[in-house]
Amino acid sequence: MEEKKFDLNSTIGFVLIFGIILYMFWQNQPTPEQLAEQEKAKQEQVEAEKKADTSKNQEETFVSSSEDFSNASVSDSTQLVSLQNxxxxxxxxxxxxxxxxxxxxxxxxxxxxxxxxxxxxxxxxxxxxxxxxxxxxxxxxxxxxxxxxxxxxxxxxxxxxxxxxxxxxxxxxxxxxxxxxxxxxxxxxxxxxxxxxxxxxxxxxxxxxxxxxxxxxxxxxxxxxxxxxxxxxxxxxxxxxxxxxxxxxxxxxxxxxxxxxxxxxxxxxxxxxxxxxxxxxxxxxxxxxxxxxxxxxxxxxxxxxxxxxxxxxxxxxxxxxxxxxxxxxxxxxxxxxxxxxxxxxxxxxxxxxxxxxxLGWGIFGWINRYVFIPLFGFLSSFLPYGLAIVFMTILVRILMSPVTYKSYVSQAKMKVLKPEITEISEKYKDNPMKRQQETMALYSKAGASPMAGCLPALMQLPVFYALFQFFPSAFDLRQKSFLWAEDLSSYDTIAKLPFHIPFYGDHVSLFPILASIAIFIYMKMTTGQQMASQPTQEGMPDMGKMMKYMIYFSPIMMLFFFNNYASGLSLYYFVSNMITIGIMLVIKNYIIDEDKIHARIQENKKKPKKQNRFQKKMQEMMEQAEQQKKAQQKRK
Known part of the structure; x- marks a missing residue:
């Protein structure tokens, strides 16, 4: 009943309002004289609008600049004087x-x-x-x-x-x-x-x-x-x-x-x-x-x-x-x-x-300009961008595998020589200079060098740094997805944190985690080999302990550092380290035989070793230093 009453009242109200409006229109209708004045005013308004449209078109196309000024002259003389002042x-x-x-x-x-x-x-x-x-x-x-x-x-x-x-x-x-x-x-x-x-x-x-x-x-x-x-x-x-x-x-x-x-x-x-x-x-x-x-x-x-x-x-x-x-x-x-x-x-x-x-300075920029940019451009022309990164990584690691092989061979040689180096260290523990001479002589006869394992790593450094510059600068990766990563030029997210961790962020990225695990396994393999081959020398830092700390510190640092970095870069490091691990396992289990290396070292030791000028000079200096030390001990 209330709803019907409301509808009726509304209808009555609308009728009354409509009637009042009609009455007002009738009451205020113009006289014939007023209609004539309105028609005249209307004609003048149409002519004024035509002129305004013409002026506007001239302003837009600038057919006549002089009219622009005349149509907009400042009527307020006080304002014009103020502008001029x-x-x-x-x-x-x-x-x-x-x-x-x-x-x-x-x-x-x-x-x-x-x-x-x-x-x-x-x-x-x-x-x-x-x-x-x-x-x-x-x-x-x-x-x-x-x-x-x-x-x-x-x-x-x-x-x-x-x-x-x-x-x-x-x-x-x-x-x-x-x-x-x-x-x-x-x-x-x-x-x-x-x-x-x-x-x-x-x-x-x-x-x-x-x-x-x-x-x-x-x-x-x-x-x-x-x-x-x-x-x-x-x-x-x-x-x-x-x-x-x-x-x-x-x-x-x-x-x-x-x-x-x-x-x-x-x-x-x-x-x-x-x-x-x-x-x-x-x-x-x-x-x-x-x-x-x-x-x-x-x-x-x-x-x-x-x-x-x-x-x-x-x-x-x-x-x-x-x-x-x-x-x-x-x-x-x-x-x-x-x-x-x-x-x-x-x-x-x-x-x-x-x-x-x-892209990096010097050789790093050169590698990016003439190697990685053309290579990645070629691969991404027929592969999805994520797969292009994977294939480029595989090619890079295959090309660098001879360097990895030489590094591993050097570490194997040092491992074989470790008992003899330890024996020399014990024999001449009170004579550091003699110990150094004998150790260098052993390296020379065996055809091994503790620096040989470092040189391959140094050779890989330009490639490592060039790629570190390449991925954050690769515009083509922007907003390109791969697996769970929505944007290879930005970080991937598998979990959003309800709080912010300093230096880490408010999210969890999976690619950095995978890269960190891979680099941990890689360092465990390579550092373990180096720790087994490097004897601790008196007066020198314990490299074994330092390397042991690095095995854990490096992956943690990567985990934090790369959590906000481009996921394409983390993807590269993950794939690269996994491939390197695979190559090293093949080298260790199917290519390198430590018994053969030991036999070859023993043969090399029997051969007369020809010294170059630098080695001769170093030996002479060490012998002179040894003689001076003996002379000082006699005087005492």
Whole structure:
């Protein structure tokens, strides 16, 4: 009953309201004279809208610039005087229709860009083909995290900043090129221009700063400074890992390159700078100059003090560059790059940009550039990325197996000689020099050397370090899955912890655990062999104890260190150590026979051993030292 009553009351209410509205319309209907006035006003409004549309189209295509000013003249004379007092000749720019905080959107195949009228610079840069760890599009610039400003003095003693002034945008086409011109006007024929030339499928585009007719307005006696700043967004799962590879890289003095490093606050000065790159691990912003900047002042500040709290930004970068006037005018040709830190893409520009990707210095970088990058590129062209890592690891270990064999043979020789070395140590325990002479003589006769086992390890070091640099820099691994790892360029997760462990994180990664187990087994095998072959010498550290500690310390260190590292790197170390273990078992059980090695050593000891010049010199020095020691003992 209550529901029906409510429905009835509602119906009655709607009828009453509708009736009242009809009555009001009837009561207030216009007279014939009022209708004539309304029709006239309507015609005038249509004509005004047509003019406004024409003006808007002219503003967008910039067919007639002179009309822009006339349509937006400042009616308030007080406001105009105030602008002129504040901005001088540049007050004109604030009277134009473009003097608003609007943005112009331009899209290419790979970039989505917004150009701000205020400041004339890029206020938003989106990489259209990439998303971050949380499936959000990659924005290099967004929500005011970047600044691009020119600071200059005027001849009427004003200090102005382009970031505070309004530019007028023009968009034109020239074939495949999209040209965006942002002009800061003093008059229709005098202006400061930012000119961007965009290609349809390219992360790099031309950028020119030039002025026209400002030679009597810009004060040439004071420095014109370009200020470029960027607060870098976090894009990866592990902000601390990403931050480790987020840095300023720059080229200077005809091809030299350097970086600011990872300190909390770091700065540097450089001369003849040709480019400055703000590298965000897998994404990079680069300002390149056709002719070098005379100097550059660079700064980097770390924003991640606590990775549980500081979760949005990684670092803030700042660069100040002087702009030279030529005949009182600015004319600087440059390029912008906003895109991936992909070695293949950067290297393709042939402007030394491959140095931005940290592949290692010297031989390490050479190995990555000419061996691992081409090899991995070939394998990943027909294999899933995870399998490409496995196959590359197998190839590397097979190629390094002769080194592993020599290392193991050397350890076997030392193991066979250990009883004799122990006997020498006991015999000459009171005469260290004689003990050393006899030990070296035994090594020489037997054709063995304690250093022979170290040399193969040293030979593997360049490969080890090169791969350590390769995997964190391999852009192709980004967001590629394998087994339980969702992203081979980031850590894998098999369990999420309800708390944060210092230096470890708030998650458990399986690949580092497997790699740690594999390296423990490998070290148990190799270190056990070395401990069995290395005698403890008086006065020397007990290497056996040190190696025993290392067997446990190294896997634990790897477990903690790699928990936040790229899972592709942990996968490589796991597979590499397992293959090495397999190779060593084959060598031990099927190739090396310790009895044969012992027999060969005994034969070598019978043969006269020819000494080289260095060995002769060392023996003479040791004999002289022995004679001097005996003489001193006689005098006593």
């Amino acid at each position: 504040k901005l001088g000749a540049f007050a004109y720019a604030s009277t134009l229709p473009s003097a608003t905080d609007t943005e112009t959107l331009i899209e290419t195949d790979v970039l989505s860009l917004k150009f701000s009228n205020k400041g004339g610079y890029l206020s938003e840069v989106k990489l259209k083909n990439y998303v971050n760890y949380d499936s959000i599009p990659i924005y290099i610039i967004k929500d005011g995290n970047a600044l691009f400003n020119i600071n200059f003095a005027t001849t009427d003693n004003r200090i102005l900043n382009t970031q505070d002034l309004y530019f007028q945008p023009t968009i034109t086409k020239n074939g495949d090129l999209t040209i965006v011109s942002m002009k800061l006007k003093v008059s229709e024929s005098k202006f400061l221009e930012y000119r961007y030339e965009l290609k349809p499928d390219d992360y790099m585009f031309d950028f020119t700063i030039r002025s026209q007719g400002l030679n009597d307005i810009i004060n040439g006696s004071q420095e014109v400074t370009l200020d470029w700043r960027l607060k870098t967004y976090r894009n990866a799962k592990s902000i601390s890992y990403e931050n480790r590879y987020t840095e300023v890289v720059f080229e200077y003095e005809d091809g030299k390159d350097d970086y600011l490093g990872q300190q909390a606050v770091t700065d540097d000065q450089a001369n003849d700078v040709t480019y400055v790159a703000y590298k965000q691990h897998f994404f990079t912003s680069i300002l390149l100059a056709d002719s070098p900047f005379k100097t550059a002042s660079l700064e980097s500040r770390n924003l991640v003090e606590d990775e549980e709290i500081d979760t949005v930004f990684t670092k803030t970068f700042a660069t100040k560059l002087p702009l030279e006037l030529q005949g009182g005018e600015l004319n600087k040709s440059m390029d912008w790059y906003y895109g991936p830190s992909d070695y293949k893409i950067l290297n393709g520009y042939n402007r030394n940009l491959d140095e931005i990707v940290p």
